[in-house]
Amino acid sequence: DTGVSQNPRHKITKRGQNVTFRCDPISEHNRLYWYRQTLGQGPEFLTYFQNEAQLEKSRLLSDRFSAERPKGSFSTLEIQRTEQGDSAMYLCASSSFRAQGAGNTIYFGEGSWLTVV
Amino acid sequence: GDSVTQMEGPVTLSEEAFLTINCTYTATGYPSLFWYVQYPGEGLQLLLKATKADDKGSNKGFEATYRKETTSFHLEKGSVQVSDSAVYFCALRKWYGTGANNLFFGTGTRLTVIP
Numbered sequence: 299d300t301g302v303s304q305n306p307r308h309k310i311t312k313r314g315q316n317v318t319f320r321c322d323p324i325s326e327h328n329r330l331y332w333y334r335q336t337l338g339q340g341p342e343f344l345t346y347f348q349n350e351a352q353l354e355k356s357r358l359l360s361d362r363f364s365a366e367r368p369k370g371s372f373s374t375l376e377i378q379r380t381e382q383g384d385s386a387m388y389l390c391a392s393s394s395f396r397a398q399g400a401g402n403t404i405y406f407g408e409g410s411w412l413t414v415v
Numbered sequence: 416g417d418s419v420t421q422m423e424g425p426v427t428l429s430e431e432a433f434l435t436i437n438c439t440y441t442a443t444g445y446p447s448l449f450w451y452v453q454y455p456g457e458g459l460q461l462l463l464k465a466t467k468a469d470d471k472g473s474n475k476g477f478e479a480t481y482r483k484e485t486t487s488f489h490l491e492k493g494s495v496q497v498s499d500s501a502v503y504f505c506a507l508r509k510w511y512g513t514g515a516n517n518l519f520f521g522t523g524t525r526l527t528v529i530p
Contacts, residue, residue: 302458331517340419340504340520341459354517389458404508404518406451408458 300324302407304390310413311380318376319410323392330373331404332365333389334358341389347373380414387411417442419505421521428495428528436490436524438479438505446507448472448481448488449518453502462490462503495528502526 303322311317323330328349333341344363345355349370359365362380367373377384387409393402422437440446447466451459463472468483477492488505505521 304458333518338522340506340522341518342520343517346517391459403461403464405461406459 302390302392302405304388304407304410306410307408308411308413310415313382313414314379316376316378317380317412318374319388319390319412321373321375321390321407323371323373323390324394324405327392327394327405328370329393329404330367331391331393332373332375333391333406335387335389335409336385344375344388377412380412382414385412385414417446417507417509417519419507419519419521421503421505421524423522423524425525425527428526430497430528430530431494432528434490434492434495434499434526436503436505436526438488438490438521440486440488440505440507442507442509442519444509445483446509448479449506449508450477450479450488450490451504451506451520453504453523455501459504495526497528497530500526500528 331346332344335341343356344359345365347367350367362378365375389409391404391406393404418441420439449464450462452462453459463474465472465481468481471480479488479490502523502525504523506518508518
């Protein structure tokens with residue numbers, strides 16, 4: 299079983315540019331999550347999908363952020379008009395709905411580092 | 416609201432020392448509790464978990480017991496190794512209600528083990 303795959307791993311962009319990150323979850327995992335982690339902090343929830351449906355969005359997800367999972371497999375997270383405050387690591391994670399309850403494991407990718415200059 | 420509070424780091428220990436990283440939580444209902452570890456430059460890996468009160472999670476010599484009466488889930492290891500140097504995150508996940516499908520993390524505790 300391959301793990302959660304994210305790319306690019308690192309992205310440096312100028313303020314005002316758009317960036318897009320891609321996440322490939324563990325195969326057959328129908329839940330996919332995006333988190334953001336800034337230096338010295340724990341990850342913060344951004345949004346989550348069950349199959350292709352985006353079921354929950356955090357207040358952290360401003361209107362410059364959009365996430366999609368068009369076929370219920372891979373997902374993209376796009377940030378428009380980037381700001382320096384968007385600099386962070388963006389983590390993708392996945393889990394299986396078939397494993398019932400809050401104890402089922404959420405598996406994380408290695409993250410995509412974004413630096414906005 | 417739901418939250419996780421971890422002891423502040425950084426923590427520096429000598430090899431073979433005993434480790435405790437404190438974690439307490441606030442949550443409605445009965446959450447599941449987790450410890451994740453993050454090695455330098457990498458994503459998060461699940462270290463151990465406990466899904467109900469008095470459960471003990473264990474893995475790679477690390478242990479944590481779900482204490483409902485003290486709302487705690489402290490991480491312990493009897494003898495740390497240099498390879499345990501990483502950032503450790505305590506997290507909770509609820510069965511139902513707002514935010515039931517995601518993890519709430521603490522701020523992390525950086526552990527450095529010196530030879």
